[in-house]
Structure formats: C-alpha cells, structure tokens
Amino acid sequence: xxxxxxxxxxxxxxxxxxxxxxxxxxxxxxxxxxxxxxxxxxxxxxxxxxxxxxxxxxxxxxxxxxxxxxxxxxxxxxxxxxxxxxxxxxxxxxxxxxxxxxxxxxxxxxxxxxxxxxxxxxxxxxxxxxxxxxxxxxxxxxxxxxxxxxxxxxxxxxxxxxxxxxxxxxxxxxxxxxxxxxxxxxxxxxxxxxxxxxxxxxxxxxxxxxxxxxxxxxxxxxxxxxxxxxxxxxxxxxxxxxxxxxxxxxxxxxxxxxxxxxxxxxxxxxxxxxxxxxxxxxxxxxxxxxxxxxxxxxxxxxxxxxxxxxxxxxxxxxxxxxxxxxxxxxxxxxxxxxxxxxxxxxxxxxxxxxxxxxxxxxxxxxxxxxxxxxxxxxxxxxxxxxxxxxxxxxxxxxxxxxxxxxxxxxxxxxxxxxxxxxxxxxxxxxxxxxxxxxxxxxxxxxxxxxxxxxxxxxxxxxxxxx
Numbered sequence: 001x002x003x004x005x006x007x008x009x010x011x012x013x014x015x016x017x018x019x020x021x022x023x024x025x026x027x028x029x030x031x032x033x034x035x036x037x038x039x040x041x042x043x044x045x046x047x048x049x050x051x052x053x054x055x056x057x058x059x060x061x062x063x064x065x066x067x068x069x070x071x072x073x074x075x076x077x078x079x080x081x082x083x084x085x086x087x088x089x090x091x092x093x094x095x096x097x098x099x100x101x102x103x104x105x106x107x108x109x110x111x112x113x114x115x116x117x118x119x120x121x122x123x124x125x126x127x128x129x130x131x132x133x134x135x136x137x138x139x140x141x142x143x144x145x146x147x148x149x150x151x152x153x154x155x156x157x158x159x160x161x162x163x164x165x166x167x168x169x170x171x172x173x174x175x176x177x178x179x180x181x182x183x184x185x186x187x188x189x190x191x192x193x194x195x196x197x198x199x200x201x202x203x204x205x206x207x208x209x210x211x212x213x214x215x216x217x218x219x220x221x222x223x224x225x226x227x228x229x230x231x232x233x234x235x236x237x238x239x240x241x242x243x244x245x246x247x248x249x250x251x252x253x254x255x256x257x258x259x260x261x262x263x264x265x266x267x268x269x270x271x272x273x274x275x276x277x278x279x280x281x282x283x284x285x286x287x288x289x290x291x292x293x294x295x296x297x298x299x300x301x302x303x304x305x306x307x308x309x310x311x312x313x314x315x316x317x318x319x320x321x322x323x324x325x326x327x328x329x330x331x332x333x334x335x336x337x338x339x340x341x342x343x344x345x346x347x348x349x350x351x352x353x354x355x356x357x358x359x360x361x362x363x364x365x366x367x368x369x370x371x372x373x374x375x376x377x378x379x380x381x382x383x384x385x386x387x388x389x390x391x392x393x394x395x396x397x398x399x400x401x402x403x404x405x406x407x408x409x410x411x412x413x414x415x416x417x418x419x420x421x422x423x424x425x426x427x428x429x430x431x432x433x434x435x436x437x438x439x440x441x442x443x444x445x446x447x448x449x450x451x452x453x454x455x456x457x458x459x460x461x462x463x464x465x466x
Contacts, residue, residue, distance in 0.1 A: 166225070239288045426443055
C-alpha cells in the first residue's frame with residue numbers, strides 16, 4: 001500500500017461486563033484501537049454495550065447487532081445464506097438467544113471523507129473479547145465483513161511482524177492452533193452436496209492437514225531451538241540482562257541506548273518480536289550482554305506464550321531482569337501485573353529484577369514525586385536522556401559487582417594467558433610480580449574465582465608430575 005493510499009476502516013466492538021468498571025473498559029478498548037491501528041486499519045467507529053454476559057449467538061444483543069450491521073452494510077441476520085439449504089433447529093435456537101441490551105454507551109463514529117466523497121466501506125470488525133467460532137461466524141454473517149476477536153488481532157500482528165525463522169515458526173504454530181477450530185465449510189460446496197456427510201469429511205480432512213502441519217512446524221522449531229541453545233551455551237558464562245515489560249514500554253529504545261546499536265524502534269505495539277542480544281556499550285569488563293524480548297499484553301494468547309517459550313527463555317536464563325514500564329501510561333499498574341503474570345507463567349519470577357519506570361520526561365515533577373513515593377525502589381528514567389542511560393549502565397554494573405568476591409591468585413610466568421582471561425572475566429585490583437610468578441588480586445563471581453583456582457591447581461599438578 002502506498003503512503004497516499006487510505007487505510008481500510010475498522011469498527012471496534014466491546015461489551016462492558018458487570019465486573020468491569022468504566023475506566024477499565026475504556027482502557028481495554030483504547031488498547032484494542034492501538035492493536036487495530038498497528039494492524040494497518042483506521043478505526044472508524046465503536047459499538048459498545050453493557051450486558052450481563054456476551055450474547056451466546058453473536059456477542060451483542062439484537063438491537064446493537066443491527067446497529068453494527070448498518071455501519072458495515074451487512075444484513076444484521078446471523079442465518080447462513082445458502083440457496084436451497086434447510087435451516088436446522090439448532091440454528092433457529094441460536095438466532096433466538098438474544099438478550100435485551102442496556103445502551104449506556106453511545107456509538108462514536110468518525111467523520112466520513114471530505115469534499116463530498118463517498119464514505120469508505122468497513123473492512124474489519126474487531127471484538128475486544130475472545131469469542132467462540134460460532135459467535136465469530138454469526139458476526140461475519142450479520143456484518144458481511146471479516147471479524148477478528150482480540151486474540152485473532154494479536155496473532156495477525158505477530159504473523160506480519162515476525163522476521164527471524166524462529167519467530168515465524170512460533171507464530172505460524174499459534175496461528176494454526178487458533179484457526180483449526182474456526183474452519184468452516186464453504187457455502188458453495190454445500191450447494192453441490194446432497195447431504196452433510198461429504199462436507200464434514202472434507203472439514204475433518206482440512207483439520208487433519210492443519211494438525212500434520214503443526215507437527216511439522218514443531219519439528220522444525222525444535223531444530224532451531226537446539227541451534228539457539230548452542231549459542232546460549234556460548235553466552236552462559238557472560239553476565240546477562242534481559243529487558244522485559246509490556247509492549248511499547250520503551251524496551252527497544254532503552255536497548256538501543258544501552259548498547260549503541262541500531263535496534264529497530266517504532267511507536268507501535270509488538271514492533272519487536274525477535275530477541276536481540278548486544279553487549280553493553282561502552283563495553284564493561286567483564287562483558288555484560290543485554291537482550292530485548294517480545295513485549296507482553298493483557299490477554300496475551302496462551303498459544304503465543306507457549307510458542308514463544310524459547311524466546312522468553314532469555315528472561316528465564318538472565319542474571320538480571322530490567323522490568324521496563326511506561327510511567328506515562330495511566331494504566332501502567334495493570335500492565336505491571338500483566339508482565340508479572342507472564343513471568344510467573346514461564347517460571348522467571350525468581351530471577352533478580354529491577355523496576356525501571358521509563359518515559360518520565362512525559363510527566364510533571366509532581367507526578368514523578370508521587371510515583372517515587374509509591375514505588376521508592378524503582379529507577380526513574382527516560383531512555384532518550386543520555387544521563388539517565390549512563391546511570392542505568394552504572395547500576396547494571398553495580399548489580400554484578402555487588403556479588404563479587406575477592407581472591408589473590410598466583411599465576412606462573414609460563415601461564416600469562418590466564419592473567420588476560422582474568423582481565424576479561426573480572427576486575428583485576430592489583431598485579432604483583434614476584435620470583436615464582438604474578439600475584440593477581442581479582443574481584444569476580446565466586447564461580448569464576450573457583451574456576452581459576454581449579455585451572456591453577458591442575459597446572460601445578462602437571463608441573464609436579466613433569
């Protein structure tokens with residue numbers, strides 16, 4: 001699509017359930033609007049309704065469904081239009097399961113095109129809930145356009161943004177798992193069939209093909225994960241920091257600032273899906289690696305969490321997690337809980353972490369002071385401020401150095417390469433040259449000190465035997 005081409009239009013649909021307050025409902029719908037925009041649509045209208053539950057037939061009550069159909073140009077009828085086909089009693093029951101609606105929301109439709117141009121047609125209905133295949137099918141019949149629920153929107157974004165082979169495989173598995181129960185029989189094929197048996201057999205064949213394809217993708221993904229594990233093994237001794245947090249919290253911007261790298265940054269949800277690993281810059285001694293991970297979101301589909309487990313292992317295997325939060329977002333507290341829930345789901349809640357309140361440049365001094373009182377242990381920064389980034393770097397290095405132990409090691413002159421390794425893997429406090437070798441006072445992780453002690457003991461034993 002060229003930059004001048006208008007975006008296709010979308011309508012948002014949501015039901016405010018009794019357990020949701022008005023602010024939470026509005027925040028959820030605003031997030032759906034951002035998701036739909038990220039997908040490439042322009043939000044033209046919102047259809048909202050308060051109900052005790054989602055209508056089992058088509059999410060909305062009968063009156064609101066007809067309002068939605070007027071926007072999309074649909075019939076408002078959930079009956080399948082199949083010439084000559086008989087309508088089942090089950091279909092009649094579904095059509096009659098509408099409940100009276102309570103209209104405490106007003107429709108918010110955007111203006112049409114200027115200069116008297118005919119209005120563009122609606123191309124998508126996005127529903128701010130996870131809905132059943134039958135509800136989705138009925139909505140599509142009533143509106144005459146494509147319908148995606150919240151999970152479908154997120155999966156489609158992931159599908160478009162995945163770049164690496166691993167991410168593409170992960171997303172494709174999640175997408176097929178989502179689509180399998182939503183497969184439907186083609187109305188045209190029904191017209192040609194005398195009975196239902198042939199159509200059902202074809203549907204089952206399609207589902208079997210999807211199951212076989214998922215199995216094939218999982219085998220491919222397992223091979224890629226093994227390759228990634230080899231790379232992780234090479235980095236295992238390194239100090240590793242993983243940036244985690246809600247999507248669009250500013251993780252990639254902070255990653256770019258900390259590592260002086262050209263990491264992709266865009267003001268969109270899920271702009272980053274592939275894990276990126278870079279060294280802290282200016283480079284620390286010993287080296288510190290920083291990884292950026294996929295962002296989280298409310299109601300992140302379970303299949304996507306499961307599919308991206310290998311990617312999220314970066315968080316699980318890190319020495320330190322920086323939990324990045326958009327402090328300027330009014331809903332950051334809920335976003336904070338969403339990230340904590342996902343970290344618990346992957347078993348990373350025990351990894352040491354620090355809370356980083358980002359984008360404070362968008363807050364007033366009073367708002368920052370109030371947050372500091374509420375969250376006194378958090379780091380308050382703007383990833384755009386070089387001084388703040390410098391402070392974050394110092395605190396990362398300070399975290400690792402706080403765990404250091406100190407030891408004096410005697411290195412024979414014939415093994416000077418070990419002194420170079422010590423400079424790479426810790427902080428050399430002093431070097432003293434004596435008759436039998438170099439006395440090195442080294443500060444580093446206890447495991448590193450033990451490793452050097454073991455190497456020196458083996459060398460000493462070899463020299464004794466020789």
